[in-house]
Amino acid sequence: MSGVLPMGDADLVLTGGQVLTMVPGAPPAQAVALRRGRVLAVGSEADVMAHAGPRTALLPLAGRTVVPGLVDAHAHAEREGLKTLRPSLAEARSVADVLAVIAREAARTPEGAWIVTMPVGRPPYYFDGPAQLAEGRMPTRAELDGVAPRHPVLIPGLFGNWGVPPGYNALNSLGLERNGIVTGSCPECAGLEIEFGADGQPTGLIVENNKRPMVEFDLLRDVPAFGFDDRLEGLRRSLPIYHATGTTSLYEGHGSAPETISVYRRLWEQGGLTMRTRLCVSPVWSNLAEAKLAMRDWLAHARGRGLGDDFLRVSGVYIGLGGSAVSAAKVRRALPNTGWMGFVEWANRIEDFEDYATAAAEHDLRVHSVIGDRLGEVLDVFERIDRHFPLAGRRWVLEHIGAMDAADIPRLKRLGVMVSTIPFYSLWKNGKVRLDAPDEGNGHVPQRLLIEAGLPLAVGSDNVPPSMFHAMWASVVRRERTSGRVIGPAQALDRMQALATMTRHGAWLSFEESEKGVLAPGCVADLAVLSGDPLRVADDELPGLHALLTLVGGRVVHAADAALRALAEAGAPEG
Numbered sequence: 001m002s003g004v005l006p007m008g009d010a011d012l013v014l015t016g017g018q019v020l021t022m023v024p025g026a027p028p029a030q031a032v033a034l035r036r037g038r039v040l041a042v043g044s045e046a047d048v049m050a051h052a053g054p055r056t057a058l059l060p061l062a063g064r065t066v067v068p069g070l071v072d073a074h075a076h077a078e079r080e081g082l083k084t085l086r087p088s089l090a091e092a093r094s095v096a097d098v099l100a101v102i103a104r105e106a107a108r109t110p111e112g113a114w115i116v117t118m119p120v121g122r123p124p125y126y127f128d129g130p131a132q133l134a135e136g137r138m139p140t141r142a143e144l145d146g147v148a149p150r151h152p153v154l155i156p157g158l159f160g161n162w163g164v165p166p167g168y169n170a171l172n173s174l175g176l177e178r179n180g181i182v183t184g185s186c187p188e189c190a191g192l193e194i195e196f197g198a199d200g201q202p203t204g205l206i207v208e209n210n211k212r213p214m215v216e217f218d219l220l221r222d223v224p225a226f227g228f229d230d231r232l233e234g235l236r237r238s239l240p241i242y243h244a245t246g247t248t249s250l251y252e253g254h255g256s257a258p259e260t261i262s263v264y265r266r267l268w269e270q271g272g273l274t275m276r277t278r279l280c281v282s283p284v285w286s287n288l289a290e291a292k293l294a295m296r297d298w299l300a301h302a303r304g305r306g307l308g309d310d311f312l313r314v315s316g317v318y319i320g321l322g323g324s325a326v327s328a329a330k331v332r333r334a335l336p337n338t339g340w341m342g343f344v345e346w347a348n349r350i351e352d353f354e355d356y357a358t359a360a361a362e363h364d365l366r367v368h369s370v371i372g373d374r375l376g377e378v379l380d381v382f383e384r385i386d387r388h389f390p391l392a393g394r395r396w397v398l399e400h401i402g403a404m405d406a407a408d409i410p411r412l413k414r415l416g417v418m419v420s421t422i423p424f425y426s427l428w429k430n431g432k433v434r435l436d437a438p439d440e441g442n443g444h445v446p447q448r449l450l451i452e453a454g455l456p457l458a459v460g461s462d463n464v465p466p467s468m469f470h471a472m473w474a475s476v477v478r479r480e481r482t483s484g485r486v487i488g489p490a491q492a493l494d495r496m497q498a499l500a501t502m503t504r505h506g507a508w509l510s511f512e513e514s515e516k517g518v519l520a521p522g523c524v525a526d527l528a529v530l531s532g533d534p535l536r537v538a539d540d541e542l543p544g545l546h547a548l549l550t551l552v553g554g555r556v557v558h559a560a561d562a563a564l565r566a567l568a569e570a571g572a573p574e575g
Contacts, residue, residue, distance in 0.1 A: 008035060008053075009035070009051065009052065009053025009054070009055060009056050010033035010034060010035050010040050010041070010048075010051040010052055010053070010056045010571075011034055011035050011036065011055075011056065011057065011554060011571040011572070011573055012033070012034045012056065012057045012058075012059060012554065012568065012570070012571025012572070013031060013032070013033045013034075013048060013049065013051070013052050013056055013057070013058050013059070013571075014031060014032050014033075014034075014059045014061055014066060014527075014529070015030065015031035015045050015048065015049065015058065015059070015060060015061060016030065016031070016045065016060050016061045016062060016063065017030065017031070017061025017062070017063055017064045017065060017066055017529075018030070018061075018063070018064070018065045018066070018533065019031065019032050019042060019065075019066045019519060020065060020066065020067045020068075020496075020499065020519075020534075020535070021042055021068070021518055021519040021520060022067070022068050022499060022500060022503045022504045022517065022518045022519065023518045023519070023520050024504075029042045029043050029044065029048075029519075030043070030044050030045045030048075031043065031044070031045045031047075031048035031049065031061075032048065032066060032519055032527070033048045033051045033052070033056075034525040034551075034554045034571065034573075035051075035554075035573075036554070036573050037524065037525050037553035037554040037555070037573045038522060038523060038524055038525050038553075038554070039519055039520060039521055039522065039523045039524075039525055040521060041521060042519050042520065042521065056571065057567065057568075057570035057571030058567075059549075059564075059567045059568055059571070061529065064529050064530065064531075064548065065529070065530045065532070065533045065534065065535075066519070066527055066528070066529050066530070067246065067499065067503065067519075067527065067528055067530060067534070068503045068504070068516065068517055068518055068519050068523075068526060068527055068528075069246065069247070069248025069249060069503075069516065069526030069527055069528055069550065069551070069552065070245070070246045070247045070248060070249070070468045070502045070503060070506075070528065071247075071248070071249040071250075071251065071458065071502065071503060071505075071506025071507060071509075071516070071517060072242070072247050072249070072250050072251065072460050072461050072466075072468055072502075072506070073251045073253065073399075073420040073458035073459055073460040073506045073509060074251070074252075074253055074254060074399060074400070074420055074422055074459075074460025074461065074462050075242070075247075075250040075251070075252060075460060075461055075462075075463060075466070076161075076252070076254065076342060076462060076463040077235070077238045077239070077242055077250050077252070077275070077463065077466070078231060078234055078235045078238055078260060078263065078264075078342055079159075079234070079238070079340055079342065079463050080234075080237070080238040080241050080242070080463060080466050081233065081234035081235055081236065081237030081238035081239075081241070082226060082230065082231065082234035082238075082340070083118060083123070083234075084234075084237055085226075085230055085233065085234060086116055086117055086118045087101055087104075087105055087115075087117045087118065088101075088117070088118050088123075089101060089117055089118055089119065089120050089121075089155070090118070090121075090122060090123050092120060092132070092133065093132065093133060093134060094133050094134040094135065095133055095134075095135050095137070095138075095139050095143060097133075098120065098133070098139050098155065099139060099143060099144070099146070099147045100147075101117065102115060102117070102139075102144060102147050102148050102153060102155075103147040103148065105117075105148075105151075106147060106148040106150075106151050109151055111150045111151065112150065112151065112152075113151060114151070114152050114153075114154065114175075114222075114223060114224050115148060115151050115152070115153045115154070116153075116154045116156065116223060116224070117154075117155050117156070118156075119155070119156055119157055119158045119159075119167065119168075120132060120133065120138065120155060120168070121158060121163070123162075124162055124464065124465040125158075125162055125163040125429070125464070126158035126162055126163045126167075127163045127164065129157070129158065129163075129166075129167070129168055130168050138155065138168050138170040138205055139155070139170055140170075140203065140204060141170075141171065141172055141173055141176070141202070141203055141204030144170065144171070144172035144173075144175075144204065145172045145173050145174075148172060149172075149173075149174075150174070151172075151174065152171070152172065152174040152175040152177075152178045152222070152223075153170075153171060153172040153174070153175050154169065154170070154171050154175055154220065154223050155169065155170040155171075156169050156213075156215075156216075157169045157206075157207075157208045157213060157215070159212070159213060159339075159340040160208075160210060160211035160212060160213060161211060161212065161340075161425075161462065161463075161464060162463075162464055163429075164211075164429070164430070165191075165208060165209045165210060165211055166207050166208060166209050167207070167208040167213060167215075168205060168206075168207060168208075169205070169206040169207075169208060169215055169220075170204055170205055171204045171206070171220075172204060173204075175204070175223075176202055176204060178222040179219060179220050179221065179222045179223070181194065181202050181206075181219060182201075182202065183196065183200045183201055183202070184200075185202065185219075187214075187215075187218050187219055188218055188326055188330070189210070189214040189217070189218040189324070189326055189327050189330065190210075190324065190326070190327075191208065191209040191210040191214065192206065192207070192208060192209070192210070192214060192215055192218060192219065193206065193207040193209070194206050194219070195207065206219065210327075212327075212339075212340075212341060212345065213339065213340075214327050214330065214331075216334075216337075216339055217327070217330040217331055217333075217334050217337075217339070218330055221334070225334070225337035225339070226337070226339075228259060228262070228263065228266075228336075231259065231260070231263045232263050232266055232267060235263055235264065235267055236267060236272060238466075239272075239273075239274055239275050239557075240557075240558060241466055242275065242466050243274065243275070243547070243550045243552075243557040243558035244546060244547055244550070244558045245466055245467040245468060245469065245546055245547060246468070246469075246528030246530065246545075246546065246547035246550055247275070247466070247468060247550075248275065248276060248516075248526040248527075248528070248550060248551075248552045248557070249275065249276040249277075249278070249506065249507075249510075249516065249526070250275050250276070250277045250278065251278045251458070251460070251506060251509045251510060252277070252278065252279045252280065253280060253318070253368045253397050253399050253420065253460075253509065254282075254318060254343055254368070254370060254399065255280055255281060255282030255283075255317070255318025255343040255344070255368065256279045256280070256281065256282055256342060256343060257282045257284070257335070257336070257338045257341075257342060257343050257344050258281075258284065258335075258336065259335075259336040259338070260279075260282075260338070260342045260343070261279055261281070261314060264277055264279060264312055265312065268311060268312040273311045273312055274311075274552055274555075274557045275311070275552070275557075276310060276311055276516070276524075276526070276552065277311060277312050277313070278306075278308075278313050278314075278315065278509070278510040279312075279313070279314045279315075280302070280314065280315060280316040280317060280318050280366065280368050281299065281302050281314065281316070281317045281318065282317075282318045282342075282343035282344045283317055283318070283319075283344065284332060284335060284344050286329075286332065288352075288355050288356065288359065291356055291359055292359050295317075295359055295360060295362075295363040295365060296363060299317065299363070299365060301314060302314050302315055302316055302317065302365060303363065303364040303365055304364050304366075305510075305511050310524075310553070313510065315366055315510070316360075316365050316366030316367065316368055316396075316397075317360055317365050317366070317367065317368070318343065318368045318369065319346075319348070319353060319356045319357055319360065319367055319368070319369050320345075320346025320347075320348050320353075320369065320370070321346075321348055321350065321353050321369055321370070321371060321374060321378070322346075322347075322348065323345060323346045323347040323348060324347055325347040327345055327347070328344075328345045328346055328347035329347075331344060331345035332344065332345075350374075350377055350381065353369070353378070353381060354381045354384070354385070357381060357382070357385060358385050358388075358389075361385050361388075361389035361391065361394075362389060364394075366394055366395065366396055366397065367396045367397070368396070368397040368398075368399065369397075369398060369399065370399045370400040371398050371399070371400065371401065371402075372400055372401075372402040373402040373403040373404075375398065375401060375402075375403075375404045375405075375408055376404075376405060376408060378398060379408055379411045379412070379415070379417075382396070382415050382417065383411065383415070386415060391415045391416060391417070392414070392415065392416040393416055394416065395416060395417070395418050395508070395509070395511065396415070396416075396417050396418065397417070397418045397419075397420065397509060398412075398417055398418070398419055398420075399419075399420045399421075399422075399460075400420075400421065400422055400425075400426065401419055401420070401421050401445060401450075402426060402444060402445060403437075403443050403444050404443065404446060405443070406446075406449060409449065409450065409453045409455070412455060413453065413454070413455065418456070418458070418508060418509055419450060419455055419457055419458070420457070420458040420459060420460055420509070421445050421447060421457065421458075421459055421460075421501075422459065422460050422461075422462045422471070423445060423447065423459055423471050423474035423475045423478075424461070424462070424464060424470045424471050424473070424474040425462045425464055426444070426445050427444075427445060427474045427478050427479070427480065427487055427488075428470075428474045428479060428480060428481050429464065429481060431444075431480040431481075431487045432480055432481075432482050432483070434480075434487050435480060435483060435485055435487065437487070439488075440486075440487075440488060440489060440490070441486075441487035441488040442488040442489070442490045442491050443488070444487060444488055444491075445487075445488065445491065446488065446491045447459075447475055447491050447493055447497075447501070448490065448491045448492065448493055448497070449491060451493070451497055451500070451501075456504070456505040456508040456513075457501050457505055458501055458502075458505045458506040458508065458509055459471045459472075459475065459501040459502060459505075459506075467543065467545075467546065468502045469534070469542050469543050469544070469545040469546070470542075470543045471498075471501075471502065472495075472498045472499065472501075472502060472534065472542050472545075473539065473540070473542035473543045475492070475493045475497075475498040475501065476492060476493055476494070476495065476498050476539060476542065477492065477539050477540075478491065478492050495534060495535045496535070499534060503517045503518065504517035504518050505517070524552075524553055525551055525552075525553055525554035526551065526552050526553065527550075527551050528547040528549065528550045528551075529547065529548045529549040529550075529564075530545055530546070530547060530548065531544075531545055531546050531547070531548055531560075532544075532545050547560075548560040548564060549564050549565075549568055551568065553573070554571070554572055554573045555572050555573065556568045556569050556572065
């Protein structure tokens with residue numbers, strides 16, 4: 001892999017278990033030895049123990065399974081910790097329960113300051129929304145006034161990527177007043193509905209039908225946004241949650257806004273970035289002229305494979321396809337606030353997309369894009385660009401692949417395009433519209449087709465929820481949530497194929513396939529000791545798998561108990 005380590009004893013040996021190295025064709029091993037943050041040896045217990053010396057720490061696996069650290073190819077990781085910064089309504093089962101939370105917050109919040117909660121509904125999806133409450137509705141303006149008359153209050157609707165719209169936002173009188181919402185107020189963004197009573201006055205309810213909510217950018221500009229310190233604390237809280245699922249690397253291909261990149265950088269500067277993080281730029285330009293100047297003058301650090309180190313690297317730009325011009329303009333006016341998104345909204349026709357992508361190719365900037373069902377159109381664009389600026393070797397990335405034609409696979413391979421899918425999001429959560437697709441849905445998210453064609457297909461969690469084992473489950477069973485029906489049975493992956501999408505395939509996105517994603521001598525010592533065997537547990541037990549121990553560069557970033565932590569830390573590399 002990446003080279004031979006100097007001679008010497010192992011720092012740590014994990015022995016007596018099942019080690020899934022994810023090296024193609026390699027059988028499971030029984031032990032792995034680590035030294036100086038890298039894999040020293042992997043194989044039989046006898047062979048690996050030959051590398052143990054008097055100072056080597058031993059960690060008995062007791063039959064547990066070890067896998068390479070998981071690579072989340074579409075994580076939106078900073079969101080998870082942000083969810084903990086606002087009061088939760090997850091346990092509320094009635095309007096009275098909601099009002100009790102608001103009253104508690106009013107008692108400890110300075111008069112006149114905003115009270116903003118998490119949505120009504122059960123996390124992480126918030127599918128039920130107000131249907132979770134006994135009354136089947138949100139609290140009224142008057143009810144909120146009754147418990148918080150001197151505080152503006154917002155109970156926001158769900159962020160649509162967690163669940164499915166609509167979302168229900170509830171405000172009290174002061175909240176409406178502070179945002180200038182009165183009789184006759186009308187949103188500029190499509191998909192927003194202000195409810196008015198028989199007297200023509202706003203009731204306090206605003207319904208959001210957009211997947212990515214625009215209400216805060218359009219109607220609720222007075223509501224305090226997440227600030228830099230909030231986002232930094234949110235990211236700090238997120239990383240342990242992801243590590244607890246076995247994730248050791250993030251690839252944020254959907255793009256990160258300037259402030260999001262700054263938050264990662266600050267945590268990195270503080271020595272707190274324990275996740276190997278690969279970002280691309282979510283640009284703030286509004287037209288092609290601005291884009292060309294930014295690419296020429298300001299994005300040199302993101303060219304090619306980018307700049308950075310083992311824990312933070314920035315490479316390439318995200319170029320969106322589709323979107324609303326009104327929404328995109330409002331998000332840009334609100335910067336640095338991006339709400340829950342963490343990226344900058346876009347509005348591009350296919351012609352705009354081609355112009356931006358061509359400029360990116362000219363300036364050696366990798367292109368990333370979420371394309372859904374528009375693979376054929378995008379590949380047409382890429383092939384035209386390829387005639388002038390050859391793309392092979394650049395590893396441009398197409399994400400959230402939906403429906404596709406098998407004839408597009410040779411085009412992907414010739415252009416050297418990387419592909420990622422979000423199976424839990426696309427199949428389980430949002431697969432209902434595909435239930436009656438032609439060919440039993442085998443043309444939707446065709447993961448087996450892509451893998452068997454030799455493409456290193458990567459998968460991501462999309463933070464819905466953070467565990468990559470939900471993605472593994474969806475890749476294996478392809479079951480839709482409302483009906484239990486399978487979408488595209490011929491595209492179901494076997495367990496090892498699914499694990500490959502979460503480990504070695506993800507490393508290709510950042511040109512690190514010789515460094516991580518497998519457990520082989522010379523590779524970084526990123527690994528997870530799992531709570532169960534992902535090759536043998538029942539299908540529906542896959543989402544519940546988690547890490548008992550997670551190491552990044554041989555250092556403990558998660559341990560389920562103090563004893564396990566002590567054993568692993570005894571063999572942590574020095575320095």
